[in-house]
Amino acid sequence: MIKDKVLKALNNQINEELYSAYLYASMRAYFEKLNLKGFANWLRIQVQEELFHVRKFENYIFERGGEVELYEIKKPPKSWKSPLDAFEGVYKHECHITECINKLAEIAEKEGDRSTRMFLDWFINEQMEEEANADGILQKLQMVKDAPGGIYWIDKELEQRTINPMIIADITGTATGQ
Ligand code: OFO
Numbered sequence: 001m002i003k004d005k006v007l008k009a010l011n012n013q014i015n016e017e018l019y020s021a022y023l024y025a026s027m028r029a030y031f032e033k034l035n036l037k038g039f040a041n042w043l044r045i046q047v048q049e050e051l052f053h054v055r056k057f058e059n060y061i062f063e064r065g066g067e068v069e070l071y072e073i074k075k076p077p078k079s080w081k082s083p084l085d086a087f088e089g090v091y092k093h094e095c096h097i098t099e100c101i102n103k104l105a106e107i108a109e110k111e112g113d114r115s116t117r118m119f120l121d122w123f124i125n126e127q128m129e130e131e132a133n134a135d136g137i138l139q140k141l142q143m144v145k146d147a148p149g150g151i152y153w154i155d156k157e158l159e160q161r162t163i164n165p166m167i168i169a170d171i172t173g174t175a176t177g178q
Pocket of ligand 1: 020094097130
């Protein structure tokens with residue numbers, strides 16, 4: 001049976017992941033308003049990534065016989081000064097999530113909960129990728145410094161992002177071995 005302390009920490013992380021989805025949905029709306037469809041596309045897919053993280057935590061709690069508890073989600077910001085400002089926000093937020101996952105792993109370790117600790121390895125790897133992706137876009141934005149030509153070029157590139165098939169399989173219930 002899962003210990004209360006671990007369960008509470010997992011439920012808190014669900015709230016963090018839901019906030020991530022909320023934050024990126026708000027950013028997507030900001031970029032749609034600017035007619036930067038590539039940035040909006042990247043964030044639309046990112047929202048799905050975050051909801052996938054939510055389901056992963058929920059499924060794990062179900063598997064351990066625990067109860068999922070949803071908390072209130074705080075309101076995300078509505079606008080940013082520039083694409084650079086928004087992606088500084090994405091990168092900072094991903095670093096914050098990495099910290100949350102690391103703290104969660106510490107709690108699981110302290111409580112002697114090896115299953116949770118092992119489950120969290122997927123998220124530890126995922127956060128390396130999440131930080132690297134956000135940082136890659138941020139570095140390009142820092143390079144072009146809000147110059148319209150540069151923003152246009154990055155926007156075209158971000159238009160290419162497609163949803164991970166694993167997420168489609170999860171949404172449609174056709175995933176195996178997760
Ligand atoms: Fe962006 O990785 Fe979850 O929150």
